[in-house]
Amino acid sequence: MWTLVSTIAKLLDKGAAGERLTPEEGLALLESADLAALGWAADRTTRRLHPENYRTYNIDRNINYTNVCSAVCDFCAFYRKPKSPEGYVLDRQELLQKIQERCKAE
Numbered sequence: 001m002w003t004l005v006s007t008i009a010k011l012l013d014k015g016a017a018g019e020r021l022t023p024e025e026g027l028a029l030l031e032s033a034d035l036a037a038l039g040w041a042a043d044r045t046t047r048r049l050h051p052e053n054y055r056t057y058n059i060d061r062n063i064n065y066t067n068v069c070s071a072v073c074d075f076c077a078f079y080r081k082p083k084s085p086e087g088y089v090l091d092r093q094e095l096l097q098k099i100q101e102r103c104k105a106e
């Protein structure tokens with residue numbers, strides 16, 4: 001167990017220092033499933049690349065005119081299968097209203 005923890009810590013240090021990881025090392029990090037440690041390494045990387053004490057963000061909004069989808073991606077909790085009673089399709093008026101709401105908010 002300690003060997004694995006130590007190995008993952010070394011890989012995180014390597015990545016946070018800006019060194020390239022091999023595909024095998026990247027897979028080891030992915031399989032470690034240690035989200036907190038990955039977040040910590042990501043924060044170290046961000047602070048190394050951008051030491052200034054402020055951050056900027058984009059505000060992004062996708063107006064989905066429908067939640068009906070047949071792709072059925074494993075991670076998605078949004079879609080409803082065709083003919084689902086929870087499926088919706090916005091009409092043009094609803095869609096324009098959502099666009100106008102978004103424009104007013106910015």
Ligand code: SF4
Pocket residue numbers: 069070071072073076077078079
């Ligand atoms: S993410 Fe969801 S809505 Fe998008 S294609 Fe996959 S199942 Fe469809």
